[in-house]
Amino acid sequence: MKSRALPAEELPTRPDREVPRSRIYPWAVFALTFGLLLSDYMSRQVLNAVFPFLKAEWLLSDSQLASLTSVVALTVAVLTFPLSILADRWGRVRSLVLMATIWSLATVLCAIAGDYDQMLGARFLVGAGEAAYGSVGIAVVLSVFAPSVRATFGGAFMAGGSFGSTIGVALGGVIAVQFGWRWALAFMAAIGLVLIVLFRLVVTQRRLDRYQHEDEATAVDELAANAGQRAPFSSLFSNASVCCVYLGSGLQMFVAAVLLVWTPSYLNRYHAMSPDTAGLVSAILVLLIGAGMIVCGVITDRASKRRPERKWTTAISYSAASALLLAIGFQLQASSLQLVVLGLGAFFSAGASGPATAMVANLTHSSLRASGFGALTLSNSLLGLAAGPFVVGILADGLGLLAALQLMPLVYIGAVTALLVGKRTYPAGLRRLAALNTHQPPA
The missing domain is CATH 1.20.1250.20 (MFS general substrate transporter like domains)
Structure with missing residues (x-):
């Protein structure tokens, strides 16, 4: 029986060695x-x-x-x-x-x-x-x-x-x-x-x-380091830098959500496309949004490998690029060129999503990391996915859909501002996190 005691104790950290x-x-x-x-x-x-x-x-x-x-x-x-x-x-x-x-x-x-x-x-x-x-x-x-x-x-x-x-x-x-x-x-x-x-x-x-x-080692070390410890829930929102991530990410998602919802109607009304053709063209635009999230995330990881603060710079760059391209695109006459420019704007529209996720992980205590991602999701949903289509719909009732879409890129001003403030307060945010890791009293 003693020969079985050690493997049983090791089972949680190395299950793949015990069970085929x-x-x-x-x-x-x-x-x-x-x-x-x-x-x-x-x-x-x-x-x-x-x-x-x-x-x-x-x-x-x-x-x-x-x-x-x-x-x-x-x-x-x-x-x-x-x-x-x-x-x-x-x-x-x-x-x-x-x-x-x-x-x-x-x-x-x-x-x-x-x-x-x-x-x-x-x-x-x-x-x-x-x-x-x-x-x-x-x-x-x-x-x-x-x-x-x-x-x-x-x-x-x-x-x-x-x-x-x-x-x-x-x-x-x-x-x-x-x-x-x-x-x-x-x-x-x-x-x-x-x-x-x-x-x-x-x-x-x-x-x-x-x-x-x-x-394996990570879980054991973290458990030992944080035994009986848990950061206060308020730390998810008391860190100014991470709050800027929530706000900046939610506002850039505002634009992506608008493109997702209103592009079929825009193409139907202003490009005289049938609903099925508008749906297919819109699908390409949505696919570009998804591809941009992946590619921009890869670029960010490579650019910030040695300098983590560059995550802020890339996020700001993606938002600025999308704002410029979409502002130009919705001013152009309905044409193939306009669709190309709008497609490029869509590619960068949610590019800050990957950097935002990484920054939340960097600024959130390990005991609350899942809650931090939940707060990010909440911001993306409320400020972006819910607010974006609805606000543009209200503006479209009064101004017309095209005019509403022409105003939409202005939201990026708020996103870029939030990310700039977040970058400036990032060192202080890291110090606050270090203080939590070092001095957090047992719960």
């Missing part, structure tokens, strides 16, 4: 969880492709159309924290299945909605289902891969939002033209329901536990 594991299963978990993330954003963004149909059939204003999108983002922002906590306690796999079921069935309700009020209520349920999927889904994915590749898989997983949006807008526009807008929504719901069945058959908590990877 298939190399295929983690990839299956990633594929199915990623597939549901695509379904998440397909169900969320497909409505943007059918705006022209809803506007014509129900005689909706632009602000009403925008509210159908913003209500999802607002619901996600409000419910992400509490539902993530519940998922950790109730079980991540069961929670993911329940979430996907709720948003898929809610998308069915959207497909059969008879008026604006019914659609708004159904879209609220879509947001309730999708609220914590990103945070819980990424936790499941990263748990089955070694620490050395978690950054790669984390980035790939989060990029799924843009890819799912692209598919939803492009495919939704085609289906709506051929079969009607209700069938476009129903098709997205069907994809989600099929993936739920596959996910439930393959992914179980017991199998995830078997494939669980632990941070």
Whole structure:
């Protein structure tokens, strides 16, 4: 019996040496969880492709159309924290299945909605289902891969939002033209329901536990260093530099969200494109946003390898480049050249997302890092995904959609200002963090 004592004690830090594991299963978990993330954003963004149909059939204003999108983002922002906590306690796999079921069935309700009020209520349920999927889904994915590749898989997983949006807008526009807008929504719901069945058959908590990877030396050292210690929750917002990250990231996401929601309608009205063609062109624009997030993140990592403060410089540069390109683009006449310039602006529009994530990690105590990312998500959702489309919708009612989009790049002034202040206060923020690590009394 004594010969078994040592391996049993070592099991939490080196599980891969004790339990033989298939190399295929983690990839299956990633594929199915990623597939549901695509379904998440397909169900969320497909409505943007059918705006022209809803506007014509129900005689909706632009602000009403925008509210159908913003209500999802607002619901996600409000419910992400509490539902993530519940998922950790109730079980991540069961929670993911329940979430996907709720948003898929809610998308069915959207497909059969008879008026604006019914659609708004159904879209609220879509947001309730999708609220914590990103945070819980990424936790499941990263748990089955070694620490050395978690950054790669984390980035790939989060990029799924843009890819799912692209598919939803492009495919939704085609289906709506051929079969009607209700069938476009129903098709997205069907994809989600099929993936739920596959996910439930393959992914179980017991199998995830078997494939669980632990941070070896890092986890042990951190546990020893922080035993009985936890930074105060207020430190998430008492550090001026990290608050500037929240604000700057949320404002740059404002522009990306506007492009995501209003591009199909803009192309339909000002480029005289049919809804299906507008959906396809918009899908390319959304794809550029996602590609820009990845490429700008890679550039930032290389540029700041020896000088971490350069993360601020790259984030500021991406925001400034997008502001200039979009300001020029929306002043040009409707043409192929205009679309190229707008595409370049879209590429940089969310480029600061990667640097913002890294800066939050650098400025947040290890005991609150997940909460720090939650605060960043909250800012992106409230200031960006919820506020952006709605504010532009209100402006479009009074000024016209083109005029509203021409004003949109001005938001980057706030984003750049926040990032400049954050860069200036960054050394002080690091000192505050060091003080927490050194002097934080036991809880």
